[in-house]
Amino acid sequence: MKYLRDIGSYFLMLKKVFSSPTKRSVMRELIFKEIDDLIIRSLGIVAFISFFIGGVIAIQTALNLDNPLIPKTLIGFATRQSMILEFAPTFMSIILAGRAGSFITSTIGSMRVTEQIDALEVIGVNSLNYLVFPKIIAMLFFPFIIVISMFLGMLGGYLAGVYGGFSTSADFIAGLQNTFYPFHLVYAFFKTFLFAFLLATVPSWHGFYMKGGSLEVGKASTKAFVWTSILIILTNYIVTQLLLSQ
Amino acid sequence: MIKVENITKHFGEDEILKGISTTFERGKTNLIIGRSGSGKTVMLKCLVGLFLPNSGEIFFEDKALGEMNNEEQRILREETGMLFQGGALFDSMNIEDNVMFPLRMFSDKSRPELLARVNEVLKRVDLENVNKKFPSEISGGMKKRVSIARAIVNKPKYLFCDEPNSGLDPKTATLIDNLIQDITKENNITTVVVTHDMNSVMEIGEKIVFLKNGKLVWQGTKQEIFKTNNEDVTDFVYSSDLFKKIRNIQIEEN
Numbered sequence A: 001m002k003y004l005r006d007i008g009s010y011f012l013m014l015k016k017v018f019s020s021p022t023k024r025s026v027m028r029e030l031i032f033k034e035i036d037d038l039i040i041r042s043l044g045i046v047a048f049i050s051f052f053i054g055g056v057i058a059i060q061t062a063l064n065l066d067n068p069l070i071p072k073t074l075i076g077f078a079t080r081q082s083m084i085l086e087f088a089p090t091f092m093s094i095i096l097a098g099r100a101g102s103f104i105t106s107t108i109g110s111m112r113v114t115e116q117i118d119a120l121e122v123i124g125v126n127s128l129n130y131l132v133f134p135k136i137i138a139m140l141f142f143p144f145i146i147v148i149s150m151f152l153g154m155l156g157g158y159l160a161g162v163y164g165g166f167s168t169s170a171d172f173i174a175g176l177q178n179t180f181y182p183f184h185l186v187y188a189f190f191k192t193f194l195f196a197f198l199l200a201t202v203p204s205w206h207g208f209y210m211k212g213g214s215l216e217v218g219k220a221s222t223k224a225f226v227w228t229s230i231l232i233i234l235t236n237y238i239v240t241q242l243l244l245s246q
Numbered sequence B: 001m002i003k004v005e006n007i008t009k010h011f012g013e014d015e016i017l018k019g020i021s022t023t024f025e026r027g028k029t030n031l032i033i034g035r036s037g038s039g040k041t042v043m044l045k046c047l048v049g050l051f052l053p054n055s056g057e058i059f060f061e062d063k064a065l066g067e068m069n070n071e072e073q074r075i076l077r078e079e080t081g082m083l084f085q086g087g088a089l090f091d092s093m094n095i096e097d098n099v100m101f102p103l104r105m106f107s108d109k110s111r112p113e114l115l116a117r118v119n120e121v122l123k124r125v126d127l128e129n130v131n132k133k134f135p136s137e138i139s140g141g142m143k144k145r146v147s148i149a150r151a152i153v154n155k156p157k158y159l160f161c162d163e164p165n166s167g168l169d170p171k172t173a174t175l176i177d178n179l180i181q182d183i184t185k186e187n188n189i190t191t192v193v194v195t196h197d198m199n200s201v202m203e204i205g206e207k208i209v210f211l212k213n214g215k216l217v218w219q220g221t222k223q224e225i226f227k228t229n230n231e232d233v234t235d236f237v238y239s240s241d242l243f244k245k246i247r248n249i250q251i252e253e254n
């Protein structure tokens, strides 16, 4: 029962987010601020993790290759496939659910607790549009993060593979270029957009509708992280089932 | 003028407001008083439209809140200023931007023009040279003043204040009370102040509404509040030791 009500309230929230818009000039500023908070400030951690994860995938693939019949190019191929299909879009979204998501919940939640949201309403601002809409727009830039993640993952794999002595440069690059289906990119970016939308809206819902004091803000952030992750994983499963399986 | 007709409000099973009717007059500081938990904040939030009453009606100059269309509601918002119990300043903005915020939402004027108005109201509340500070960097009393500045920057017709002087020392509290009353007179505003502070009642209580457990049990002026025989009211009025002592002296003298 409670879950049904929550789902209903989530969709009602979305409806309000897209109604009575905030003044253009104000909204533009808000969007730039959110791009900075949610996208630019996430680049560091995403770059760091992607680079090393790429390296680890390459090394592990190489270590498991003891059958001489399997070509060495598999190392580059496996790195590319894992990064593009899962690690960049899904893994990075989960990381962002922790970083950007809990940031969203705690800032909106503390505005709720300190009556700043009420203040917005009294001033005549549609607080949901004011707070959530710029986050959704900012998250449209999320695919850029994913591109960077894909690139750095492959670079990390290359460096770890070649300089760790697991593969030659030529083999690795051949692997990277081996049987490439552009549709895999379509799949990856399609789900990235869905994740971006979840990342912007689910933590916002948790912050906006929270009750209580500053202690509950912390709890709401944790809950938001858990739910955003769960929804990302479920969406990932459904999209994969629909787009990749024949 | 604001007229309240038989409003009720419940949260789930709990009936918080149990049919309240009264009027708040223009150019006066109207007070809502009562013990903690009596429903003062809920009533104020009904007046500003943050809560929707379950029944009853609220009239702003004879226009029912429930019958206003979107445009009329927007105009009413523009004419309303509110001072929240905790200040509710926007943490992410400095003082200047906080006060400018309602102006920016409603006017297309350039920033320097808006800034002139912001500085004017900041001066009115005796705050100068704090423009670039953030809410976390100023004292509680200053925060209240910034909130007042933000509430009046749009020249509202209606001003609502939730415990404007709670948590302040008595002298600063009186200053804030007087500031609110002066602004009310200067601009002929309909002001509603929620308080449980007898000092405020003595200072600015032109019309007083007394709530107990969500019911209006008494209303009148500050002169009348000392003459009433309503026990709830006298209990409240003489709840402070200081008042009790003064009263005892008066009784002895008679």
Ligand SMILES: Nc1ncnc2c1ncn2[C@@H]1O[C@H](COP(=O)(O)OP(=O)(O)OP(=O)(O)O)[C@@H](O)[C@H]1O
Binding pocket: B011, B016, B034, B035, B036, B037, B038, B039, B040, B041, B042, B043, B196
């Ligand atoms: N959003 C809400 N949901 C449920 N109950 C609420 C809500 N807001 C207030 N109440 C309940 O309404 C009652 C009156 O609360 P209110 O905040 O109006 O008291 P108050 O008179 O302002 O007290 P104080 O002087 O302490 O501020 C309380 O019992 C409170 O628990």
Ligand SMILES: [Mg+2]
Binding pocket: B040, B041, B042, B085, B162
């Ligand atoms: Mg209160």
